[in-house]
Amino acid sequence: MRLWQFHGGVHLDGHKELSSQVPIAQANLPKFLIFPLLQHIGEPTEPIVHVGDKVLKGQIVAHCFGSDCSLMISAPIHASSSGTVVAIELRPVPHPSQLTAICIVIETDGQDVWTELNAIPDYTSLSPAAVREHIAHAGIVGLGGAGFPSHVKLRPQDIDTLVINGAECEPYITCDDRLMQECPQDILEGAQILRHTLGGTKRCIIAVEDNKPSAFQALSQVAQSTSVEVVKVPTLYPTGGERQLIKVLTGKEVGRAQFPASIGVVVHNVETTRAVFRAVTQGRPLVSRVVTVTGNGVDCPQNLEVLLGTPMREVLAQCGRKSDIEQLIMGGGMMGYALPRDDLPMIKTTNCLIASGPGELRVPPPLLPCIRCNACAQVCPIHLLPQQLYWHCKAKDFKRAQAYHLFDCIDCGCCAYVCPSHIPLVSYYRYAKAEIRASEREHKKAEQAQQRHEFRLFRVEREKKERAERHKQRAKGVDSG
Amino acid sequence: MWIVIGTLGGLSLFFGLLLGYAATRFKVEGNPIVEQINTILPQMQCGKCSWPGCRPYAEAIIRGEAEINQCAPGGETAMLAIAHLLDREPKPLNAEDQVVADTKLLAVIDESVCIGCTKCIQACPVDAILGAPKFMHTVIAQECTGCDLCVAPCPVVCIKMVPVPLSLTTWKWPYPNSG
Numbered sequence: 001m002r003l004w005q006f007h008g009g010v011h012l013d014g015h016k017e018l019s020s021q022v023p024i025a026q027a028n029l030p031k032f033l034i035f036p037l038l039q040h041i042g043e044p045t046e047p048i049v050h051v052g053d054k055v056l057k058g059q060i061v062a063h064c065f066g067s068d069c070s071l072m073i074s075a076p077i078h079a080s081s082s083g084t085v086v087a088i089e090l091r092p093v094p095h096p097s098q099l100t101a102i103c104i105v106i107e108t109d110g111q112d113v114w115t116e117l118n119a120i121p122d123y124t125s126l127s128p129a130a131v132r133e134h135i136a137h138a139g140i141v142g143l144g145g146a147g148f149p150s151h152v153k154l155r156p157q158d159i160d161t162l163v164i165n166g167a168e169c170e171p172y173i174t175c176d177d178r179l180m181q182e183c184p185q186d187i188l189e190g191a192q193i194l195r196h197t198l199g200g201t202k203r204c205i206i207a208v209e210d211n212k213p214s215a216f217q218a219l220s221q222v223a224q225s226t227s228v229e230v231v232k233v234p235t236l237y238p239t240g241g242e243r244q245l246i247k248v249l250t251g252k253e254v255g256r257a258q259f260p261a262s263i264g265v266v267v268h269n270v271e272t273t274r275a276v277f278r279a280v281t282q283g284r285p286l287v288s289r290v291v292t293v294t295g296n297g298v299d300c301p302q303n304l305e306v307l308l309g310t311p312m313r314e315v316l317a318q319c320g321r322k323s324d325i326e327q328l329i330m331g332g333g334m335m336g337y338a339l340p341r342d343d344l345p346m347i348k349t350t351n352c353l354i355a356s357g358p359g360e361l362r363v364p365p366p367l368l369p370c371i372r373c374n375a376c377a378q379v380c381p382i383h384l385l386p387q388q389l390y391w392h393c394k395a396k397d398f399k400r401a402q403a404y405h406l407f408d409c410i411d412c413g414c415c416a417y418v419c420p421s422h423i424p425l426v427s428y429y430r431y432a433k434a435e436i437r438a439s440e441r442e443h444k445k446a447e448q449a450q451q452r453h454e455f456r457l458f459r460v461e462r463e464k465k466e467r468a469e470r471h472k473q474r475a476k477g478v479d480s481g
Numbered sequence: 482m483w484i485v486i487g488t489l490g491g492l493s494l495f496f497g498l499l500l501g502y503a504a505t506r507f508k509v510e511g512n513p514i515v516e517q518i519n520t521i522l523p524q525m526q527c528g529k530c531s532w533p534g535c536r537p538y539a540e541a542i543i544r545g546e547a548e549i550n551q552c553a554p555g556g557e558t559a560m561l562a563i564a565h566l567l568d569r570e571p572k573p574l575n576a577e578d579q580v581v582a583d584t585k586l587l588a589v590i591d592e593s594v595c596i597g598c599t600k601c602i603q604a605c606p607v608d609a610i611l612g613a614p615k616f617m618h619t620v621i622a623q624e625c626t627g628c629d630l631c632v633a634p635c636p637v638v639c640i641k642m643v644p645v646p647l648s649l650t651t652w653k654w655p656y657p658n659s660g
Binding site for chain 2: 038044093095096097099101424427428430431433434435437438439441442445446447448449450452453455456459
């Protein structure tokens with residue numbers, strides 16, 4: 001199969017061997033499970049249980065607005081073990097803001113009793129819409145790290161290619177690698193279900209980076225007699241990005257402000273695909289995921305199948321936490337962010353935890369002025385001009401930054417990685433994007449306030465007139481009477 | 482010569498009529514610059530600029546009666562935008578106004594104390610308070626602009642301005658502190 005190349009990209013030190021050799025183990029059942037109401041991109045969920053309620057594993061504890069997943073971009077959250085709801089309160093959550101948010105806290109009873117599961121024995125007999133609804137109710141979101149509700153990407157819209165993303169290009173992360181090695185059959189079945197849900201796509205490609213030969217082999221073996229193509233793609237960061245992978249596999253580029261679906265392609269992560277397989281064939285909602293726990297800060301870096309809501313501290317302890325952890329990072333080595341504490345819960349988008357040992361992560365060297373070397377523009381996978389963006393974001397000239405297509409940036413961090421002056425370029429872009437979004441929100445609010453104010457002036461005027469009218473009427477009445 | 486005078490006279494008459502017609506047909510209501518300034522202002526109608534609302538302030542700027550740095554809630558951003566629009570020198574805000582710009586507030590009525598006098602309802606410039614005479618009042622949080630005009634009229638002092646808490650959806654990435 002012919003492959004294409006996207007612009008730029010960087011070759012990174014993978015650090016994957018730390019955790020890629022050990023089979024996936026089961027994480028212990030913790031005493032308390034914590035479920036933040038927002039674990040995906042979109043609208044937060046609303047709790048549908050109360051403090052004191054007994055819940056079973058797999059039961060929905062927080063649902064989308066109106067208990068209907070199709071109204072807004074959202075996905076329900078399920079209890080990952082049986083127990084009692086002991087609190088619904090503000091708790092610190094894993095988020096770069098380090099803020100607190102409303103969480104449902106469940107004290108587990110150790111029984112791990114499942115609620116009644118609603119499996120679909122023969123999904124081909126059901127309509128795509130019914131399968132999609134089932135997937136939505138299972139609370140499945142993109143497990144590659146972004147967390148976009150999967151059912152939204154499964155709306156029928158003339159899709160001819162389904163891509164299963166097993167590129168896993170970020171350093172340190174190996175959860176998809178292990179999963180492809182250990183459950184290739186599940187992934188393949190899941191891919192067929194997704195195909196059916198999309199109305200039967202012509203092609204289905206599973207893409208694996210060539211630094212994961214065992215995963216490639218395992219998948220190729222099970223896919224031999226099927227129409228699913230397993231493709232080896234060159235290892236280059238960020239091949240795992242949705243748009244970059246589409247470019248590599250099909251040569252097509254997804255336009256600005258377009259979704260991949262508009263060119264007939266849909267991309268789902270391998271673990272998402274497995275979650276779909278489990279949801280459909282076993283009726284099992286998304287209650288756990290595979291997480292890579294790695295770095296020199298733990299004795300046995302490995303992949304664990306972790307119940308969602310498990311506090312990170314417990315998972316670290318299971319992997320042999322060392323006393324000299326320098327930093328705890330959620331996500332990969334490029335796009336992950338540091339966490340201030342270790343009692344935060346694992347959420348749907350937690351694909352990796354890096355507990356870095358002393359000197360493991362590069363301490364950013366002193367900052368130097370930009371020398372306009374243009375290295376950033378050479379590696380930018382979106383063909384942007386990171387240097388220009390940097391000047392405009394730094395000067396808070398957001399209009400110009402937008403004119404240089406700031407919002408096409410995918411935060412991959414290639415530019416900052418190669419910058420010889422160690423400028424934290426992505427931080428500037430994130431700052432500018434957040435400011436622009438906030439000012440748009442404020443502008444909308446101002447418009448609304450203006451409308452309400454003008455209506456009020458109109459109303460006051462009208463009432464005055466009406467009152468005057470009434471007085472006149474009454475005066476007339478007195479005269480004639 | 483008469484031909485020349487006739488032609489020029491005819492042309493002037495024609496264009497005169499055309500301009501006269503255009504002046505009435507395409508007449509711009511109000512000053513369009515006022516409209517542009519008004520869209521920059523935050524529309525809180527708070528009166529902190531000493532004018533009774535955002536549009537009156539915009540009009541006052543155009544008349545030359547107000548400075549461009551009097552809008553406290555709009556802060557530096559609004560001041561710079563107006564300076565840019567009118568091609569004037571930026572004027573720094575005074576320190577108090579900068580504090581107002583940096584904190585987003587929300588009015589909250591202590592419903593157990595409220596006596597239902599409707600004074601705050603009459604004061605609210607955006608109709609964000611619900612209630613009726615002798616019934617408890619409450620603030621529609623989404624519509625409240627935080628102008629604090631409802632605080633002073635309350636005879637039982639049951640309205641408080643509280644800062645809007647940051648949530649995951651309103652949080653912003655900070656400006657990188659190095660470089």
